[in-house]
Amino acid sequence: MSVRLILRYDKTVRYSLNPLIAVADKIPGVRVVLAEDTGELYAAVNEALMNNEKCVVGYSILTTMLVNDAFLSELKSILKYLEEKNCITIAGGPHATGDPLGTLFSLGFKVAFIGEAEESLDEFLRHLVNGTDPFTTKGIVFREEDKVIATGRARPIDLDKHDPFPYWRRIINPLEITRGCPYGCLYCQVSYIHGMSYRHRSIEKIVFYVKEMARIGVRDYRFITPDSLSYGLTKISREPDTGLIEELLSSIHSALRSIGGRIFYGSFPSEVRPEHVNKDVVRVLRKYVNNREIIVGAQSGSNRVLRLIRRGHSVEDVLNAVKEISENGFTPSVDIILGIPGETREDQELTLELIDEVIRNNGRIHIHYYLPLPGSPLGLHPPARIPNDIEVKISRLIGSGKAYGSWFSQKELSEKIIKLHERGVIVPSIYKGPTMKTF
Template identity: 50%
Template structure:
C-alpha cells in the first residue's frame, strides 16, 4: 500500500529541541508519517527505500551555522541533496533563516524555511499532499529560474497552539516558555529570527506539559527562554513581571515539587537572565522555588561604550548589581562574556578584564565566548572574533584558578571556519555578480514572481 507523504528528518542531537518541536507540529497531520533517522550513514538508502512506499517524500534538516564547520556533516548535506531522488529537501533553523540563499544555492536544498516553522511546515506538508503550488506557502525561500523567491513572512504563532515536544513518542526537552526578543543585539540571531515582540506560553500550558514530563519520570524541569525573567513582558522593560513569574513557579512547585519530587531549574541553562532583571526581589523569589545553584547572566563585555555599540541596552553597573543580588540569595552567578566583538578596542578589553576580575572577587564565575559572525544577525559580515595574546594570558590565569570556563578556544577556530565558508561561497554567497545578501533575513524583500 502506497501512503501519501513521508517526512524523513535527520535527527541530529545538536538540533534536537527544534526537531522535537517540528515533529510535534507534523505528527498530528493526517496522511503523513514522520521518520526520525539518527545516523548519517545509511540515511540516503533509508530515504530511497521509504520514498518508494509513498506518493511524496520530504527530507528535512534543522541547521545551526556552527554545524557547517563540521566537514563530514557538510559533506553529508551536499551528498544528500545531490542524490535525494524524488524527495523534496527542506532546511530550517537559525542558519537557513539567516542564510536562505546559501542554503538553497550552495547546500542544495529545494527550500529554506525562514523564521519559526511550526505553521510553515504544516502548510507545506498539506500543499505537498494536495499538489498545491508550494510558493503559496508563507515563510519559504527558494530560487526559481536563477531568481530568488521569498514567499513572505509567516504570521507569528501562539506558543499555546503547539506542543513543546512530541510527548506521545515519547520525546522530551526543556519547555520553551518564551519566544522573541525586543533587544536586537547585533551579534545575535534571536530577534531577527523570532521577532522583536516576546510571546509567552501560558502558565496553564506550561503546567500541563510539565505534567507530561513528570508522568514519564522526568523529575528535572528546565525551560527555554532568551530571558527567563522576561516572562510576561512583550517589549523592553527594566521591571520584570515578578507576579507572573512567582505564579508560574509556585504552581509548578506545589503540584510537582511538593507532590511528585520534581526539581525546577529556572534562570540556568538553557536560558539566561538579563542583568537588569535580576533584582533583589527576583533573586528572592527564585530562591524560594528553584533547585539550581547557578544563574546564567549575560554581560558580554565590561565596556559601557561597547555595550551601547552592540545594542545590549544595559550597563556594566547592572551586571554588578545582578551579581550582588544573586550572591546575596545563595546563587553562583555565571556571567557570559564575548571576546572579539566588532569595534572592540584595546581600551574596551582593559575594561572587560577589569570587570571580570571585579565580578570574580564578588563570587561570580566567568563563562567565556569568542564572537562568531552568524548569518541572520547584523554582524553577519563582520570579521571573525580573535583573542589578543595578552588577553589570552589573562583568561588562562582565570581558568587555572577555576574562576572561568568555556569553549572560547574552540569558538575562535569556529569563527575562522565560518569566515572561510563565507569566502568559499558556502555561507552567504552572492546570488549574481555584484550582489550581496542582506544579513537580516526577516527583511528580505524577494517576492513570488507573477
C-alpha cells in the first residue's frame, strides 16, 4: 500500500520532526509531505485520498502550544475531520510522551508515540506499506474504543544509525551529539523522554554531518546535547572527558578550516553542568569555540532546593564554574528557575544572593519561571509563590540588563498550563478514565 505521511511542519518543533523526516524519507512506498500551514495540510490530505493512498497525519506537540486557544480549537477540528476521512492521526514530542491519555482523549489523536520515535515510526509506517498491523509497533499508545492500549517502551536507539536531519532536502538544524541524561531532575522532561543513560554520536559521524552542512552553505555550527561537557561519559561523573572533548572539537575545527566555519559549543543549545567546569576543559573550549558566552545550568541558589529536585550539584559548584569561565575570558550566563515547587522565601533569597555573586563575577543571569510540564515528576505541581518584593527585584534585574529571559511570558504560560489541567486538556496520572492495557 502506498502511504502518504503528512507532517504539520511547525517551526517551533522542527528540530523534533527533522530526524523523523530523515527516517520516513528512506522507506519505500512512503511519501513525506511537509505542511507548513493548515491549508497545505488539508490539500495534502485531499490529494492522498484522491490517489487512494493511506493517509497518516502527524504532529509534534509541545505543552506550551496548547495554551493558545485558537491553536487548540483548530487542532481539535482538524483531528475530527481527519478521523471522519479515515486518516490515521499520530502525535509525538514532549507533550504526547508526558500526557498520552490527554493526547488521545482530550485532543483526539489516534496514536501517541512515546519517547524517541525514529525506530517506532519506521516500524509503524513499514507495517502500513506491507499491509500488516501497525498497532503492534513498540513505543506507542493508542485508542481502541473506550480503552487505551500501550505496546511498551521502544528500545533506545543508536544515534550513529540515524540521520539527525534530512540533509538531502537541504533541511538542517543544530547537530545532536548526545541524547539521554542520567540525572533525572524532577522539573525536567529530558530524562523521562530520552532515558537516563548517555548515548553519544561518534566523532566520525559528527564530522560527516558537519561536512554535509558545509556543503549546504552553513557557516555557524551549533550542537544539541543536555550537557556539552558530558560528551564521552557513560555514567554520572564530576569529571568531564576533557581529552575526548578536545578530540571532538579539534576534529570539527579541522573539517571546517577551509571554509572558515564557526563552532558554538557550551552556548545554547549545548549548555554545561557546573560541576563539569574546570580549568582544563575551559581552556580546551577557548582553543576551538567562537562563542564568548558559556551557559551554566544552576537553577537555584539554595542547596536544599538543588537536593530536592535532584540536580546532583551544589551552589558551590556553580560559583566555581562562574569563576573558571570568567577567568578564562568567557562570560558566564547562569540559568535560574524561580517558583520551583517546594521552594520557600528563604530559598528564593538565597537564589538572589547567588544572582548577585554571579553579576559581581561579570556574569549574566538567564531567569526562568517554573513551568509544570507533563511527564516530569513535578509536572502536577503548581509553582511556589513568589512574593511581590522578589518579583520587583527580578524585574529590576531584567530592566537593568543584568538578567534576561521570558520571565513575564513564562509566568503567564505557567498559569495557562495549570488551567489546561483544570479544563481536562491535560490528563494527570491520577486520571480515572479509560483502563490501560499493555501487551
